[in-house]
Amino acid sequence: MNNTILVYATRWGATTETAKEIIRTIKERFEIDIDLVNLKDKRTKNPNITPYDNVILGVSVAKFRWAKEGKRFLKDNREKLNGKKLFVFVSSGGAGDAYKANDMEKYEHLQKKWIDNTLKKYNLKFTSRKALGGRYVGNFADRGDNRDWGVIRNWAEEIGTIISSGN
Numbered sequence: 375m376n377n378t379i380l381v382y383a384t385r386w387g388a389t390t391e392t393a394k395e396i397i398r399t400i401k402e403r404f405e406i407d408i409d410l411v412n413l414k415d416k417r418t419k420n421p422n423i424t425p426y427d428n429v430i431l432g433v434s435v436a437k438f439r440w441a442k443e444g445k446r447f448l449k450d451n452r453e454k455l456n457g458k459k460l461f462v463f464v465s466s467g468g469a470g471d472a473y474k475a476n477d478m479e480k481y482e483h484l485q486k487k488w489i490d491n492t493l494k495k496y497n498l499k500f501t502s503r504k505a506l507g508g509r510y511v512g513n514f515a516d517r518g519d520n521r522d523w524g525v526i527r528n529w530a531e532e533i534g535t536i537i538s539s540g541n
């Protein structure tokens with residue numbers, strides 16, 4: 375039985391890819407398996423997180439909002455999450471643009487806006503969090519993919535170090 379679950383809410387699939395890279399990195403480096411759950415899938419939209427010590431939540435940010443399944447997950451699991459380690463990332467094209475432009479003030483502002491403030495609303499604390507950039511699609515496709523896979527893997531290693539130490 376794995377003791378870490380990664381739940382995610384995506385619109386166009388970038389969050390899924392980022393989630394899989396995080397899982398792959400942790401498996402490779404720490405030999406830890408992580409369960410992966412899509413909150414948009416009807417069959418898995420209400421995962422039972424009781425058995426897990428560690429929860430990683432990944433959420434798509436677009437149209438100035440979290441994907442709604444991400445918020446619903448926090449709301450439904452507020453009490454259970456209090457006793458667990460919670461790691462949160464967002465796929466945010468805006469944060470990715472700021473990071474690539476080396477505008478750290480803006481990046482930090484967006485990280486607070488899209489992660490810290492949302493968690494505060496639900497009275498939750500995170501163990502670690504990261505705004506990880508995204509991949510624009512549709513009318514915004516020319517803005518491209520601004521994820522930094524090195525940053526993604528480093529954050530995965532940070533999570534792996536924490537969960538493998540078990541305290």
Ligand SMILES: Cc1cc2nc3c(=O)[nH]c(=O)nc-3n(C[C@H](O)[C@H](O)[C@H](O)COP(=O)(O)O)c2cc1C
Pocket residue numbers: 383384385386387388389390433434435436437438439465466467468469507508509510511512513514
């Ligand atoms: C229509 C549209 C609106 C977007 N709005 C925002 C936004 O308000 N803020 C932001 O940081 N990124 C925005 N983005 C970029 C998304 O964060 C990026 O596409 C992300 O990878 C989406 O994750 P997903 O593919 O998992 O849904 C937008 C992208 C699209 C296509």
